Amino acid sequence: MPSKMIVSAASALCLAATLLPAHAQVPTVRIPEAVADWYNAGDKFVQESQKQKVNERKAKNVILFIGDGMGVSTVTAARILEGQMKGKPGEENRLSFETFPNLALSKTYSADQQTSDSAPTMTAMVTGYKAREGQLSVNHTTARGECNADTIARNSVKTILEYAAEAGKATGVVSTARLTHATPAATYSHTSVRDWEADANMPTTSVAGYPCRNAPGAVKDIARQLIEVSPAVRSSLKVAIGGGRTYFLPSVKNGANFFDPEYPTTRGRRADGRDLTQEWVATRGPGAAYAWNKAQFDAINPETTTHLLGLFEPSHVQFEADKAADRAGEPTLTEMTTKALQMLEKERGGYFLHVEGGRIDHAHHNGNAKRALIETVEFSNAIRKAIEMTDPEETLIIVSADHSHTFTIAGYPARGNDILGISKGVPQRDGDGQISDVDSNGLPYTTLGYQNGPGYRAGGRPMLTDAITTQLDFLQEAAIPLGSETHAGEDVAIYAKGPKAHLVRGSMEQNWIFHVMREAFGFN
Structure with a gap:
């Protein structure tokens, strides 16, 4: 029966390095668990699962x-x-x-x-x-x-x-x-x-x-x-x-254009001239409040506010x-x-x-x-x-x-590979560096992608790097060109x-x- 002794990851790696032949290398991919950790975690899961009780109470x-x-x-x-x-x-x-x-x-x-x-x-x-x-x-x-x-x-x-x-x-x-x-x-x-x-x-x-x-x-x-x-x-x-503030605000009020309080060139969307944010406060009683920015929201006292409408x-x-x-x-x-x-x-x-x-x-x-x-x-x-x-x-x-x-997760990326980055697999030999996975044309590709959407590249696949793919505005590649990716x-x-x-x-x-x-x- 496997030992249940917990061995630290650092100790395990040290021990592995000591026992390996001189020509052997420590695995390139980081594995923080000791051998026993996997088995012990499974045991713990079963023990905790057996303690689960069915709650038949009525929910408040x-x-x-x-x-x-x-x-x-x-x-x-x-x-x-x-x-x-x-x-x-x-x-x-x-x-x-x-x-x-x-x-x-x-x-x-x-x-x-x-x-x-x-x-x-x-x-x-x-x-x-x-x-x-x-x-x-x-x-x-x-x-x-x-x-x-x-x-x-x-x-x-x-x-x-x-x-x-x-x-x-x-x-x-x-x-x-x-x-x-x-x-x-x-x-x-x-x-x-x-x-x-x-x-x-x-x-x-x-x-x-x-x-x-x-x-x-x-x-x-x-x-x-x-x-x-x-x-x-x-x-x-x-x-x-x-959100959705302009859907509650009039486009024109009392004969004049009515603008959003945060964006002075953005008008309300309502054609009936009604300001529904004011109506919320007026129809909910003296404890009602409306907030459209962070300072107003933070100032709301939950103990004294009875009804809160927030549109940011x-x-x-x-x-x-x-x-x-x-x-x-x-x-x-x-x-x-x-x-x-x-x-x-x-x-x-x-x-x-x-x-x-x-x-x-x-x-x-x-x-x-x-x-x-x-x-x-x-x-x-x-x-x-x-x-x-x-x-x-x-x-x-x-x-x-x-x-x-x-939205897809594909390729054969190694454990710990940047989820937003280029897919890089486990090297063939321990100690070797990771190499990017490539397509049939020799180009690297990301772990994440879409079946369709605006990430389609009409001119062909580009040369990608982690520095490019991890940027906030990067659009993952898509197989089918669409202006908006689908459900x-x-x-x-x-x-x-x-x-x-x-x-x-x-x-x-x-x-x-x-x-x-x-x-x-x-x-x-």
């Missing part, structure tokens, strides 16, 4: 974290990047949610798409129903472009946020995307077109010829739906933090890698999550909170792996903070993605811990996530 709180576009390859690459940022090889690292005891695979197809967009996938997770492409929290019988409010109301499917509000729980929505973007909007809005974020985005008449934009009897735009929600949701929605960019918030250059400053996803939990944790009846790492998706669409992975690491940081701030006995935390991307259709992972987390298991339809949350809350 549920937090749904969605990494938009966070497929399995993104999780793997971000795990390695975070580990390498800590000075380690990286492969042995774990992101915060990878320690959760329950894991499943989510089938992300929608009612009418093999590879889906964020609208039907998030609708599935928060309502329990598969939906059509581009539609938010309405059933699949809804016609595309349907504008009639009564028809939309009949076809609406209730969200977990709305169930929580009706049960007297507090609710919150946090995103690094626009609050009116598909993933966060699915929690509170019902519409046949996800792009109807402001009234100016809506047509004057519907495809069927009925009055649409701001017409009597027409469905409201998404930003307006956030403000004019049901009485139960209006009371319960304590926190709404993200005209569109999506800055990528995590670019926040330092933002002129007005804006909070990180971890800071937004912390503030939201500070406000919700004081609610005695419990809460439902949705947090989205929305810009993982956008960086992938840009073919820019470095920004996507930095976003994923920050998403993990926000989850780690939520774990620290909540009681695992009463809070169910679910982490998943709405869909994947055509991918494979399953994504679901991670869960807390009450009823054991219901997350095996291969799951994406809409079953709603049913797990509903069961955890005890909503029948």
Whole structure:
């Protein structure tokens, strides 16, 4: 039976060097573990697994974290990047949610798409129903472009946020995307077109010829739906933090152009002349607040603020890698999550909170792996903070993605090879230096790439180096030229811990996530 004696990595390498013949070399690739470490780690895993207990309690709180576009390859690459940022090889690292005891695979197809967009996938997770492409929290019988409010109301499917509000729980929505973007909007809005974020985005008449934009009897735009929600949701929605400021601001007010407070040449997008940020404060009572920059956000006192609306960019918030250059400053996803939990944790009846790492998706669409992975690491940081701030006995935390991307990890790179760099394999002889892996034309290639997207090189493959590929703006190579990289259709992972987390298991339809949350809350 293998020894369970723990041997340090340094001692192991020393011992190996002593025992090797004079002509032998120490392996080039760094292996920090001693031989016994692998076996002992497996033993520890089994012992800890046997101690796991099923939590059958009813959940007081549920937090749904969605990494938009966070497929399995993104999780793997971000795990390695975070580990390498800590000075380690990286492969042995774990992101915060990878320690959760329950894991499943989510089938992300929608009612009418093999590879889906964020609208039907998030609708599935928060309502329990598969939906059509581009539609938010309405059933699949809804016609595309349907504008009639009564028809939309009949076809609406209730969200977990709305169930929580009706049960007297507090609710919150946090995103690094626009609050009116598909993933966060699915929690509170019902519409046949996800792009109807402001009234100016809506047509004057519907495809069927009925009055649409701001017409009597027409469905409201998404930003307006956030403000004019049901009485139960209006009371319960304590926190709404993200981007999309101009969708709440008028283009013209009192006969004059109305400009964004941070960008003086950027006008609001609303055609109805309404300032919905002011309406939020006016309709939520004396404890309501609105913040659009970092200083205002930091000044918010969670103990005295009853309802907080935070909108930190005209569109999506800055990528995590670019926040330092933002002129007005804006909070990180971890800071937004912390503030939201500070406000919700004081609610005695419990809460439902949705947090989205929305810009993982956008960086992938840009073919820019470095920004996507930095976003994923920050998403993990926000989850780690939520774990620290909540009681695992009463809070169910679910982490998943709405869909994947055509993001690949390829070649035969050695362990510890820079995940953003050129693929360099294990040398044929110990002691030899690593040599870049090359294609059939003798050109090096990166470990990370995309099946399609803006990284396609029309003039042929370039000569790449680590100095080039690790730059923030580098676009990984793509096989098919597209202006924007697409989603991918494979399953994504679901991670869960807390009450009823054991219901997350095996291969799951994406809409079953709603049913797990509903069961955890005890909503029948």
